[in-house]
Amino acid sequence: MIHVLIVDDDAMVADLNRQYLDRVEGFCCCGIATSLAEAEAVLHSPARQVDLILLDVYMQRDNGLSLLPTIRASGRKTDVIMITSASDATTLQTAMHYGVVDYLIKPFQFPRFAEALNGWCKKKQLMESHQYYEQADVDRLLRGGAPELADSRRLPKGLTPQTLRTLCLWIDAHPGTEFSTDDLANAVNISRVSCRKYLIWLAQVNILHTSIHYGATGRPVYRYRLRPEQIALLRQYCHQE
Secondary structure (H helix, E strand, O other): OEEEEEEOOOHHHHHHHHHHHHOOOOEEEEEEEOOHHHHHHHHHOOOOOOOEEEEOOEOOOOEHHHHHHHHHHHOOOOEEEEEEOOOOHHHHHHHHHOOOOEEEEOOOOHHHHHHHHHHHHHHHHHHHOOOOOOHHHHHHHHHOOOOOOOOOOOOOOOOOHHHHHHHHHHHHHOOOOOEEHHHHHHHHOOOHHHHHHHHHHHHHOOOEEEEEEEOOOOOEEEEEEEOHHHHHHHHHHHOOO
């Protein structure tokens, strides 16, 4: 079992990450730290095993990036995946400089979360299974971990051009509207589950902007909005048969 420490001072976001973590086989949450001081206390505890850290950047009292040099200076083999709303070049470059294994920008969907953890796990297994490496193994370690960009020209298995056209026509007719999965599913009279698959793909190919909202129950609601610069690409699907 791989032990994961979540470092985030937003209780709802931390709990959402924990729920996502529970859905990925082979991983378990070994603790939630709401500050860097708490995270360092866990890391320095001989009784606590931490294999991987899910680390936020913007916290009320701390900047998560400050934990990275501490981890590296300690000599620990603990790896870090950044989970943050920080999308600026300086933050990303600093995180990469300290060797983070992946970088997730909020909001994101569960498949991208699972991809980050499983991709890290495969690399870890490859590194631990060899004493010496062939060039092909090195190439997989250094180049194989990055997720492939979604191909906007090819629909994933299970999605049809006809249904995509129906959804894109509605989105094109409401270009400034922010909508949820339920809003769109009800508007075009398809199932919520089916609608969500298309919305996830449209977000992956950068046609839709995604934001996350928390209701009274604390459960996240994803809302979508057309990216104005992508209207031409959207309209290609509107005319697709």
